[in-house]
Amino acid sequence: MFELRRLRLLHELSLRGTIAEVAASLSYSPSTVSQQLALLEREAGVALLEPDGRRVRLTPQGRMLAEHAARALDLDERARAALTAHTGWQPVRLAAMPTAAETIVPAALTLLAERAPELRVELAELAPEESLFELWARRFDLVIAEQYPGYTxxxxxxxxxxxxxxxxxxxxxxxxxxxxxxxxxxxHAWVMEPEGTAARQWAVQQCRAAGFEPDVRFDAADLTAHVRLIAAGHAVGMLPDLIWGDEPSPLTVADLPGSPVREVFTAVRAASRDDEAVELVRAALADAFAAHRRVSP
Incomplete structure (x- = not known):
C-alpha cells in the first residue's frame, strides 16, 4: 500500500521539476523530500527517479506512478468533501489577484460572516499566472483570476x-x-504591469493597434503604484474599473477603442466542486462581484 503523503511528493515533483521547488512549496527540507521519495521507491519496488545532471528526473515508471498519484489525490479530496457535513468545514485556501483581493474579497468575507460564521477563509494575493498553477498543484482550493480579450x-x-x-x-x-x-x-510615458504578464502583452497590443509603440518607463506589478504615478502626472496607463472598488476614480478616465473588458472568473479543481465550504466561498465572491457591478459607474 502506498502512503498518500509520499505520492503527493512524487506528484509535486512531476509538476515542479526539482526537489528544491517541491520542498519550498510544501514547507519541507529538501533532504526530507528526498528521504520520503526514496521510501516510496522501496514501496514501489522500481526506480522512480534517475540522475539528470545535478538534479533528478522521473523514470517512465515514476511518471506512470505520478499519474496514478494525481488520481489518488483527487479521490482523497472528493472523500474529504463528502465527509465535510459530518466532520466540520476545513479552511478554504483562496488565492486572488490584487484588484479582487482589495475589493471583492472583503465584501465576500462580510457575506460569509453572516452566512457561515464558523467557516475559515485563508487568503493569499497572487497574480493569475502563479495562482492558477498553484491551484492545479493543490496549494489552494479556489482562485480568482482574469483573462484579457484575445489572451485566453x-x-x-x-x-x-x-x-x-x-x-x-x-x-x-x-x-x-x-x-x-x-x-x-x-x-506620453506609460506605466504597465511587468513583461510576461497577460496584462502587459494586451496593453502593448492596444497601443500598437492605435499606431504607436508605448514608451513604458514604469514597470510595476502593484496597481496602486500605477495610480500614484498617474496621479502625480508622471505617466498614463490602462486600469480596470475594479481597482476603484465602489468609489469614483480619482483620475481622469477615457474609454479605449471598442470599450474592452477583461473577464473575471473563479477556478476550482473538479475534485472539490462538491465541497460545500468551497462552494459557499465561491457563491459569496459571485454575489460580491455582482453587487460591485451594480454600483459601479
Missing amino acids: RERRDGVVHELLGDDPIRIALPSLEPPTPLAQLRD
Whole structure:
C-alpha cells in the first residue's frame, strides 16, 4: 500500500521539476523530500527517479506512478468533501489577484460572516499566472483570476473555470488632464504591469493597434503604484474599473477603442466542486462581484 503523503511528493515533483521547488512549496527540507521519495521507491519496488545532471528526473515508471498519484489525490479530496457535513468545514485556501483581493474579497468575507460564521477563509494575493498553477498543484482550493480579450489562459485538466463577470478597462490620466483618445497618447510615458504578464502583452497590443509603440518607463506589478504615478502626472496607463472598488476614480478616465473588458472568473479543481465550504466561498465572491457591478459607474 502506498502512503498518500509520499505520492503527493512524487506528484509535486512531476509538476515542479526539482526537489528544491517541491520542498519550498510544501514547507519541507529538501533532504526530507528526498528521504520520503526514496521510501516510496522501496514501496514501489522500481526506480522512480534517475540522475539528470545535478538534479533528478522521473523514470517512465515514476511518471506512470505520478499519474496514478494525481488520481489518488483527487479521490482523497472528493472523500474529504463528502465527509465535510459530518466532520466540520476545513479552511478554504483562496488565492486572488490584487484588484479582487482589495475589493471583492472583503465584501465576500462580510457575506460569509453572516452566512457561515464558523467557516475559515485563508487568503493569499497572487497574480493569475502563479495562482492558477498553484491551484492545479493543490496549494489552494479556489482562485480568482482574469483573462484579457484575445489572451485566453491555459486550461488544465481537472480545473473548472466559472465566470464572475466583466470588468471594463479604461485609459487612466492625471486628474487635471481631459479624457484623451488612445491614439493621441503616443508621446506620453506609460506605466504597465511587468513583461510576461497577460496584462502587459494586451496593453502593448492596444497601443500598437492605435499606431504607436508605448514608451513604458514604469514597470510595476502593484496597481496602486500605477495610480500614484498617474496621479502625480508622471505617466498614463490602462486600469480596470475594479481597482476603484465602489468609489469614483480619482483620475481622469477615457474609454479605449471598442470599450474592452477583461473577464473575471473563479477556478476550482473538479475534485472539490462538491465541497460545500468551497462552494459557499465561491457563491459569496459571485454575489460580491455582482453587487460591485451594480454600483459601479
